[in-house]
Amino acid sequence: MPGRTSSRRDVIVVGAGWSGLIAAKTYLDLAPETDLQIIDSETSIGGVWCTDRLYPDLYAQVSHPLFEYSFYDMPKEGITEDGFISGYTINKYLTSFARDFKLEELVRFESTVTEVDQTLSGAWILTVADGYQIECAKLIWAVGPGSSPVQPTWPKDHFSCPVIHSSDTGKNLELISQAKRVTVVGAAKSAFDTAYFLTKAGKEVDWIIRENGGGPIAMGPPTLLGIWNTVDGLSTRAMAMFSPSIMNTSGFWYNAIHRTPIGRMIAGAYWRTANFLADYAAGYDANDDFKELQPTPRGSGMFWARAGLGAPSAPDFWKTLHSGKLHVHRSEIESLSHINVVNLNNDTAVQTDLIIACTGFEKPYRPFSLELRKELGLTYDETEAIKWAKLHAKAEAKIDELLPMLKSNTPKVDTANDSIQQVLRGPNRHYRRLIPLKQIAKNERSICFPGLVHVIFTPTVSEFQALWNAAYLLGMINPPDLDTVEDEIATFNAWTKKRHLEMGQKHAYCIFDYLSYIDTLAKDLGIEPRRKNSALAEMFMRYKPSDYRGMLDEFKASQKAKMGKTVQRPVARSDRSMLRALHTSHS
Structure with a gap:
């Protein structure tokens, strides 16, 4: 010991x-x-x-x-x-x-x-x-x-302005209040929230997003057709049905939508409409700066959510961003110099009073x-690479058969200049996203x-995970045989990578599919997943x-x-x- x-x-x-x-x-x-x-x-x-x-x-x-x-x-x-x-x-x-x-x-x-x-x-x-x-x-x-914040560093030459991570924004409100021009680095939801906070406070913002990688996060529209709250819609089975989920591959609606050409055509129309409404609400076409915030692939950014999915978290979110002094640079910081100068690798230089790194978190x-x-x-253990490659190949074939929407027209994943260390990469190899295989x-x-x-609905998922974990640790529920456990792990990880591209390469990502995940845990626990009083x-x-x-x-x-x-x-x-x-x- x-x-x-x-x-x-x-x-x-x-x-x-x-x-x-x-x-x-x-x-x-x-x-x-x-x-x-x-x-x-x-x-x-x-x-x-x-x-x-x-x-x-x-x-x-x-x-x-x-x-x-x-x-x-x-x-x-x-x-x-x-x-x-x-x-x-x-x-x-x-x-x-x-x-x-x-x-x-x-x-x-x-x-x-x-x-x-x-x-x-x-x-x-x-x-x-x-x-x-x-x-x-x-x-x-x-x-x-x-x-665990990822805090980037850059070469400095007589640069004296403070650099903070977005997770420390609350600790530095006085520092932020004194700044007139702020540099925001990153394209995750925290970057959008930070840019909103700064522009609402009257700051001039230089927003730096690298050209490669997954690009900006996809931001859903506040409402669908001005009637339904978009995030509320994600909590309905009707909306979830249009997402190809490996945890939802049975029943009438699955077969109607995902196993027939006309069903997939309707699903495609649904996603194109959702994407159009998101782009329209954001106003990406308003000017050149906002065009740089549009998620890729253009026209289907909402479906793939390759860099993640977010939603406007304030009533005046887009209005505030459009009315502020916002400059978007698709580049990377090369160095910091001359007391307050940020030098980009496209030969652009901007002055700043403060840098806020919205560069996410490592595992x-x-x-x-x-x-x-x-x-x-x-x-991932390199000594088991061959074994898992076979399991993933089998899983991908299963996914292609069950979810044809993910088989064709899948965008290429951009892994250039990946800043996340390999040892901290990839969705965990955990049964039900909770328990290590070797523990089982x-x-x-x-x-x-x-x-x-x-997921977006953190409290509900946390509650189900808590009960599943406690039941497992106390010996009240048992996993299936090891072959089934390995197949479950490989299938989910292969699915999340195909479904959400760059984001799925790193995390267990099921932003549209939390209901089917909860259903899975509920069935393991002997809890009725269907809670409503009518079909x-x-x-x-x-x-x-x-x-x-x-x-x-x-x-x-x-x-x-x-x-x-x-x-x-x-x-x-x-x-x-x-x-x-x-x-x-x-x-």
Whole structure:
């Protein structure tokens, strides 16, 4: 065991955001005697919505009441007339949730995990930045995709202006208020939000987006035909049916839309219409600067979402950007010089008072050694390349057969100048996007990775993942045989790469397909996925978190029916017994 541990717990949850909080609560619901602790690097509850990350005009993309846990209503205070939810409202909601369910007292704040080790006996040892160590029998790594900023560096020659990452905007409001001209780097949703925030504050903005790669994120229209909120529409099965999802390949509507030429023609018309409405709402044709913000491929950027998908998260989003002093440069920074000059590789130079790097986040796995990353499916083991190549080839053939829309006219993926290190690339090789393959092979049940599926409806997905993880870790549900598990992993990863191009090459991305993902988890748990009271409502009414209210009791009932008796609490004691045994074996 490396060093002396300062404490021991049954379960450690790393992360106090949407995923971590519900993971902790759900585990304690199923095993209330568990000695559980939450560790978080921030100073407050919320994850990406913690106090230090908030700033004015920061809103969620999802409207009220679609952005909450199923059993804990979000108050309407602080929500705009259009239903947009401010970052401050979300922070207050999560803080109240943690207090009401006595989770806040379990959190160790300002504790960045710098190293994760596993002993030969299977226990996990976490080392925190201050040297503090914690040992646990089970580890829930709920850090999420927005916790490890990618901070670029450039050659400097007498350059003195500050450079910050977009995740630190909330900590630098005074600095930003003093700037008159700001350089924004990147093309993700955070770049759009930052440009909106700056132009609304009256700043002149130089927005730098590299020419290659996936380009700007696709931004959906605020509404469809001025009637339906676009993001609300994503929560309906009717809209989800038009997306070719490997998790939804049966039933009348799948066969009608995806297995017939006329169905695919209708689906194509739907996506062209959605793309036209998105382009029209954004006003990409207004001037040369806005033309550079149009996602590619032109005419189908919404469908592929190759660099990701976002939605205007404020009522005056596009109006503010168009009315501001916004200059878009499709280039890259070559160097920084002369106190305040940004030199681009197209021989352009712009002056600046501040640079905000909206350059995204790397996967939060650096605390794990490379050997552990391979063991846990967090990066790809080159010794297994041939095996996985065969599995992926088989999976691609299956996808081409089941989802013909993805077989033809697929744009080429641009990987030139990829800034993400290979060891941190690729969708995880995790069953149900949660459990490492080798953990299943060993029946170890000691670690899981929630929160890394890229979706818009984070609270609902987090709630299902939390219940699935807790049930798995406590031995209440079992995965299928290893061959089936491998096929499931390969099929999903091959699908997300074909479906979302550059974005799918990096992440488990299912932005249009979260309902079919939830359906899959629900069926595993013995929970009824279809929650509406009629076929018409099931297809066309939006799915709200409250539709899943009672899912925990439903799971317990399914367990009771399956086992012939109630789920017993001593499972949590077995965690403690396991930890004592592990400690004794290597102390």
